[in-house]
Amino acid sequence: MSTRAEQLLDWYDRDRRDLPWRMAPGEKADPYKVWMSEIMLQQTTVVTVKSYYKAFLKKWPSVQDLAGADLDEVLHAWQGLGYYARARNLHKCAQVVTRDHNGRFPESEKRLLELPGIGPYTAAAIASIAFGLKATPVDGNVERVVSRLFMVEETLPKAKKQLAELAQTLTPTTRAGDFAQAMMDLGATICTPKKAACGICPWMKGCVARLEGEPTDYPKKEAKKPKPTRKAYLFWIARQDGSVLLRKRPEKGLLGGMMEFPSSTWRQEEVSQANALREAPLDALWKKKEGIVKHTFTHFHLELTVLVGRVSRNPPVNGIWVKLEDLKDHALPTLMKKVAKHAITH
DNA sequence: GAGACGTGGTA
DNA sequence: TTACCAAGTCT
Incomplete structure (x- = not known):
């Protein structure tokens, strides 16, 4: 009579899934790779993570490489994965490990737990998978x-x-x-x-x-609890040369550090177009785009009405002007990609 | 401790 | 279409 653990390990050895971050039997695990995969897999499916994992490992093969990157670059590579605090903490953690731990992840659950972005689950996962320690x-x-x-x-x-x-x-x-x-x-x-x-x-x-x-x-x-719905007007501002206005969101909070098209405050109450326009970054002749952009976050639904504004010269405004073909060079969350697609579709 | 924090797939 | 769900952490 084998123990439950033995029964499960027999099944695992027989039906083991081939995953990019999974080492062959007997092969020594790379803590950097284990850590990377575990952070990405937080609240995220294997199918979604695979391509991001490969891209990150190719771009930043070691924890030192990642520590030396710009946060904007990391956020850009993370775009679409969601929970962007993970990317900010990933970058911070790489710097702490490089600077304070000689480039090596600490080999205990307790000390792993002290690193940014590593909670009880991830500490136990790295301890057991990367270091062979008994952790659950x-x-x-x-x-x-x-x-x-x-x-x-x-x-x-x-x-x-x-x-x-x-x-x-x-x-x-x-x-x-x-x-x-x-x-x-x-x-x-x-x-x-x-x-x-x-x-x-x-x-x-x-x-x-x-x-x-x-x-x-x-x-x-x-x-x-049911999710509330927030609404706002989004300002799609196009300059004569075809570039649009983009700005960076605050470093913390929702979509922190990511780029966005300016919008009025996202409010649960109904907002009139006239009131929303008071929050526009500049004056323009506005034309309402047909239809709305819907997006759902963890804790609320969002409905955006797009106002298209055309400006001729180079008005003084907070943000950067980006050509449509260069939007890919910036860290755009999925919501803003949806907005862009909606805005340029006739 | 409860809420903030993304996104895409599925029923 | 709406609601649920996925290898959680931080405040």
């Missing part, structure tokens, strides 16, 4: 697998502590890194949120939710 990273996958395996009735997020403790009891002394990745792979491919593939699960026999309940009913969660 607990992400959404692990919470789901464990909640079903033990049929935990407590709701998330209250159940977090209990689920983490249960996950720890499963973690083997050896191959903790492989075990962690196996748990996450199990959650990503078999023990999925909807329509779990229990028939091919290596843990089907001991799963309490499968024996006594409905696995996909777990983990139990608190009801979510």
